[in-house]
Amino acid sequence: MSKRLELRFNNEEGRNVTVALDEPVEPVDEDAVAAAMETIINENAFLSTGGELVEKRDARVVERTVDTVYEG
Incomplete structure (x- = not known):
């Protein structure tokens, strides 16, 4: 099972932008x-195709489990 921390923002065009970090420290x-998301916005740390990141949407931890059912 793998986990990712997804930081989700809105850009200048109102589109969603996700910055993902693998294996976040838990909890x-x-x-x-x-605070990190605010810093990313204030420092213009990332630029998307729709412009600068302008607003925090949310952050979430996403878990992924892979069960192999056949391996040749």
């Missing part, structure tokens, strides 16, 4: 994540 500190 995830909500305040630290919110």
Whole structure:
């Protein structure tokens, strides 16, 4: 099972932009994540095809499990 922390933003065109980090430290500190997202926006750390990131949407931990049913 793998986990990712997805930081989701809106850009200048109002489109969704996701910045993903593999294997986040758990438990995830909500305040630290919110502060990091603010820093990303304030420092223009990332530029998307729809312009700068302008607003935090949300952050979530996504778990992925892969069960192999056949292997040749």
